[in-house]
Amino acid sequence: MNYLKLSFCVCLFVTSLISAQNKAITLEDIWKTGKFRTEGMDALHSMANGQQYSVLDFNRSTRSTSVDIYDYQTLEKVKTLVSSSDLAEMPYFTSYTFSNDEQKVILAGNEEAIYRHSVVGHYYVYDIASETLTLISEDGIQEPTFSPDGEKVAFVKDNNLYVKDLVSGETKMVTSDGEKNKIINGITDWVYEEEFAFVRAFDWNVDSDKIAFIKFDESEVPEFSMDVYGKTLYPQQQVFKYPKAGEANSKVSLHLYDLESEKLSDLKVDKKYKDFYIPRILWTNDADVLSAQFLNRHQNALDLWAIDTEKNTSALILAETDKAYVDVTDNLTFLEDNSFIWTSEKDGYNHIYHYDKKGKLINQVTKGNWEVTAYYGYNDDKDVIYYQSVENGSINRDVYAIKLNGRSKKRLTSEEGTNNASFSADFSYFINTFSNTSTPPVYTLNSSKSGDVIKNIKDNKALSQALKTYTFSKKEFSTISINGNELNMWMIKPADFDANKQYPLFMTQYSGPGSQEVANSWNSYNDYWYQYLAQKGMVVVCIDGRGTGFKGADFKKVTQNELGKYEVEDQIEAAKTLGALPYIDAEKIGIWGWSYGGFMSSNCLFQGNDTFKMAVAVAPVTSWRFYDSVYTERYMTTPQENASGYDENSPINHVDKLKGDFLLIHGSADDNVHVQNTMRLVEALIQADKQFEWAIYPDKNHGIYGGNTRLHLFKKMSDFVIEKLID
Secondary structure, three states: OOHHHHHHHHHHHHHHHHHHOOEOOOHHHHHOOOOOOOOOOOOOEEOOOOOEEEEEEEEOOOOEEEEEEEEOOOOOEEEEEEEHHHOOOOOOOOEEEEOOOOOEEEEEEEEEEOOOOOEEEEEEEEEOOOOEEEEOOOOOEEEEEEOOOOOEEEEEEOOEEEEEEOOOOOEEEOOOOOEOOOEEEOEOOHHHHHHOOOOEOEEEOOOOOEEEEEEEEOOOOOEEEEEEOOOOOOOEEEEEEOOEOOOOOOEEEEEEEEOOOOEEEEEOOOOOOOOEEEEEEEEOOOOOEEEEEEEEOOOOEEEEEEEEOOOOEEEEEEEEEOOOOOOOOOOOEEOOOOOEEEEEOOOOOOEEEEEOOOOOEEEEOOOOOOOEEEEEEEEOOOOEEEEEEOOOOOOOEEEEEEEOOOOOOEEOOOOOOEEEEEEOOOOOEEEEEEEEOOEEEEEEEEEOOOOOEEEEEEOOHHHHHHHOOEOOOOEEEEEEEEOOEEEEEEEEOOOOOOOOOOEEEEEEOOOOOOOOOOOOOOOOHHHHHHHHHHHOOOEEEEEEOOOOOOOOHHHHHOOOOOOOOHHHHHHHHHHHHHHOOOOEEEEEEEEEEEOHHHHHHHHHHHHOOOOOOEEEEEOOOOOHHHOEHHHHHHHHOOOOOOHHHHHHOOHHHHHHHOOOEEEEEEEOOOOOOOOHHHHHHHHHHHHOOOOOEEEEEOOOOOOOOOOOHHHHHHHHHHHHHHHHHOO
């Protein structure tokens, strides 16, 4: 036997094995191949019987979609409810919505995005018993919604509200004054959609005989225009209503359509202020009583009204005020007796409250120096509320059960990290999604009574195994003492870190009000980028400074009227503190961010010119004067009232301080943070005779994605960061 040859083969095998287990992450791995994609459960819906759930499944071999029913206890598929492979009219659908009795399903096809949440598409009603498919409208429509009895569908087309009777097949036009960029019925305008996070502005009552809806008169709202370059000889122009800070908002009004009389009527309340928002409407369990939330323009006073649509009377049942602002949520829940559950920060932390139907406080359900981060629902059979909170530390999330009277609280999850629950309709089970910084999402079936895991559903083991072949650094959590506060921080060091060497420092942050970047959860795609940069030889850190969330109202709202002041002070001071560490090269510190984070990274480089060597800003706000009314005024009031707060913290007004290297990036079709922000900053930099680098991505929105775009973007940023901090 040739021992020399055997030895060589063994050596080659071991070398190959070591190499295979220490692959370097590439940008193509992150943004092109999908290697790091996690498996999930798409469009999970608990069936009314509480014993089954449905999901939207995609069959790659047949290129078809289906709604499949699974049993909670066995996790086995019970049946396929409907498959696009059996539907000649609909070869593919992207979402589904059940009627209350689960005998019909709305299937969505040909959906096209309008803005962040809104879409227009063609929708069909599938009758499960007869296996028939009915097209709701030949034209593209928005927000088709079953009536509670399942016999009708309301929807919006061309800014008007319609109702289709599924029994007779007749479609009635409810409103007729809808007009683009003027009047919208039943659908929110741009700023409501973006900042109050809802699109459907109509709601059915429990008896299916009335529809309440909000009308938006945006006639006086200034228009914003964007060139869309496309591939034609001449570019097109997109024009839409966009109220910037201090400018005119849509005038909103509340209306009622009675299906029996076919009459429209106005619904009014005795408001204390003329300029207001209606961020939520919701029918109570009384078919004649509608709840509506009215918010003043400063957003520090939120009123909950009960409107009796038969008597045409209204009563103020809850008035919430705050020295800064009141958050709008979807947590309002009416119980059988029309008492209601509400969440509030009024004691300094976000907690759950129970009020009677007239707005008298019955009790505060949760209490403590911690935040409720999600309200899941109320089980009336057990008299139990289910919620998620940060009781286990502000970077973690756990699921809890508590009696309506605030007693018998029980923690239902045990693994440290991020837990999120999806409960069965009868609250007997919940599917828990767990992850932490070292564990990709794990889906388990749990008992709602004990929290015990009944069965594992998905665990992303294939991804875990694949990642073992790559060189990864641990994300280390800690806190850092900055400006009198203990701030949450994570740090990623190079895998071959040597404490006797010095490394460049690259800081990432978002920093916006109530946000959180330092969380004990699985990787985002950006986290793989940070691993990539660590492999190149730099230390990457993230710090949540003052103004971020889940540490109480005072910590979050300290930035009120001064966006960009305290947050910038914290990032600069943190950079100096970290720069003093023996293994950090204080001459090579960089920072980056996107959107609010880009506003921050620009400010940090300019105002911290003795600390930061470089910065990357993607789609940044460069003056809050350019941003929308709802978001900006919530934290800054109007420019007319707070000119210094707007101007003293604007990067545009600090360009003369630039010393380091600056890369500025924006999408030309960003309907959210307009490219105007970048253009104005560019002009200020030019007039200050400051050199910088910049890139505009044609026809790309705030997300800057599509085709090869993300890969190109991150190659550009990576080359810049590596050149300025390492090369």
